[in-house]
Amino acid sequence: MDHTAFVLANTRPHPVPLIPEILLRTAPDVITLWEATNTTDPPFWAFPWAGGQALARHLLDHPHLVAGRRVLDLASGSGLVAIAARLAGADHTTANDIDPRSAAAATLNAALNDTVVHPLTADLLHEDATDFDVILAGDVFYDRTMASRVLPFLRTAATRGATVLVGDPQRAHLPHSEFTVLAGYDVPVHTALESAEIKHTTVLTPK
Template sequence: MDRTAFVLANTRPHLVPLVPEVVLRGADDVIALWEATEEDSPPFWAFPWAGGQALARYVLDHPEVVTGRRVLDLAAGSGLVAIAARLAGAADVTANDVDALSTAAIAVNADLNGVAVTVEGGDLLGGAPDGYDVVLAGDVFYDRGMAERVLPFLRAAADRGAAVLVGDPQRAHLPHAEFTVLASYAVPVHGALESAEVKRTTVLRPK
């Protein structure tokens, strides 16, 4: 499959509701696109999740978090947070996702917004979070297995001196006691996937 061609054929540009500074290619019918991918997981790259929207909004409103710094957008999905970090003045941004369609979408969306983002596929959670001044993670506590793997990675990044920020829309597996809330947003979301039209979403940092 030509993944870039698949992304372009099944999406069109949309403004991000909470982050209108960014345009992302997204699906008009996410459920139909999910069926077309023939994958078990939804196409995380085809729409802006609440955690990513809140985190992108926070970064753009607080550019000092990333300006001049090396940034990792972990589990990047569409690349929204990576793009926002670049627009806010980050010196270098790496967007990582395990989904090959996601990495294709990130490259397409970065080009659409006129920013340079390094796209890295594969699973980073088994390694050391070295080489980054800032680690951004939007909506990564969506299931127990992911939560158990991502939390040690984020802790290790913070222990190495990186600024770590998480965007989370009240997912069941967020370990609240591990984090301090920095900001809260009412984020428009995809009703067919979230069973809601708006999700209260927080931006947090490790304690």
């Protein structure tokens, strides 16, 4: 399958609500697209999720966090956070996701914003990711299985000295005691995905 053609056929460029300076290819109808993907998971690459929006906004407002550094955007989806990191001055940004359509979306979205990210389709959660100075994770605590895998990965990265930043819109499986809140944002979201118009979303770092 031509993943780039699929993304192009099912999305249109739109400004990101909390980060209007960034354009993102977004699906006009979440249900129709989800059915077209023939998967149980929603098309994470086709929407600006709350955690990613908050994290992207935080990076653009605090560029020193990534400027001149090698950055990993974990579970990148659309590539929004990776793009924000590049626009904030990151030296090299990897947009990592297990979905090959995410790689296509991240590449297209980066070009839409006159920048380049490096897509990587792989499961990195069993690795140490020692090649990166900064680990970014937008909205990764959405279920118990993912939370149980991602938390040790983030802990290990923080212990070895990497900057670790998480964007989270009050997901049930976020272990609050493990993190310090750095900032909070009220993020406009897609009601078909979140059953809400606004999600209060925090940017956190491991204690």
